Amino acid sequence: MVTPTPAAAPTPAASDTGLTPLEEELLRLAGSVPDPELPMVSLAELGVMRGLRLLGPGRVEVELTPTYTGCPALESMATDIERILHDHGVPEVAVRTVLSPPWTTDAISAEGRRKLAESGIAPPAPRDAAAGGGPVPVALAVRCPHCGSTETELLSRFSSTACKALRRCAACGEPFDHFKEL
């Protein structure tokens, strides 16, 4: 299921990103697919798109990284990517899962964070680059996405999906999901 990532082959007409204009266009399309469980953000905004390569005429390989190893949304992400590329004239699409380097919440774009907060999910705090992920020991203030108060408390480290924790706001009383730092 998981295979090592081959180094991106240099393409003669490559731009700064190492992608041809067609590859860039297809990557943009694939990245525009909404996350199945957080449909307010796209896969590109979530930072799970790792690359795309044109292997030959009508043959494309897409690299996708999971947020959590057991993320059940991965299969449906792959199906959605296949569908959108099929619809745009690519008959053969292979979606590969890559684990390395591991995804972190720092890969979520600023736009993605804004959309999460707008939908009532507190976005993750930036990780300390040296900390290496996992639970943040110091109780960093997490802002309530409803009223903006920082007086919030942790109810549970796990919520409706593995990537979220459940918190409650002391000011407005509303419970909310927090995309926890990873």
Add this chain to the structure above:
Amino acid sequence: MTAALALGDDALVLSHRLGEWAGHAPVLEEEVALANIALDLLGQARVLLSLAGDEDELAYLREERAFRNVQLVEQPNGDFAQTIARQLYFSTYQELLYERLARGTGPFAPLAAKAVKEVAYHRDHAEHWTLRLGDGTDESHERMRRGLDALWRFTGELFEPVEGCEVEWHTLHDAWLTRITSVLERATLAVPEGPRRGGWAAGAGRQGIHTEPFGRMLAEMQHLHRSHPGATW
């Protein structure tokens, strides 16, 4: 791939045990937490077992003696405190093991680097509950103590070297014991005394020798796949 089976079976079997809490956890938040931890472990198991062969065949069509998981993870859930004791012992071990594997260059490094961050949350969850139960009421303290004692004899096997894992097992053990001791002290609990392994020289889970409850667990886990081979929905 002996090591892929050992680590993959640990994750798979513990995932199934935690899944048994669905519909039975003491509060809704714990229902969700235990299911999420189970899901993380299942994801790890899929990657690891795929390194060793076909994940479905390995999970659903092997006999008991072919499983290489440690006996700790196959132990029944018991009460909530006993499940937390199992989580504390195992997630502390798994985090330390994955930290070491992630630093290496072996076949498990990519998965370990990814999963160690998830496991840190599992360990954090287990530590917080150990503190709450140990330093809670007389009843919760007593139940936590019983859970820790009941599973203590399965902890020695965790540090049996697994062929194919480039890890210094004795330093892994020392780090584990230091960490467990510190958590239990803060939780006003004593580190259990008594032997760390069973008396049977033929080995334990890593050699395919399992405890009686494991057969019943496997029967349930494999029943659907064996009754309806290749079924999808």
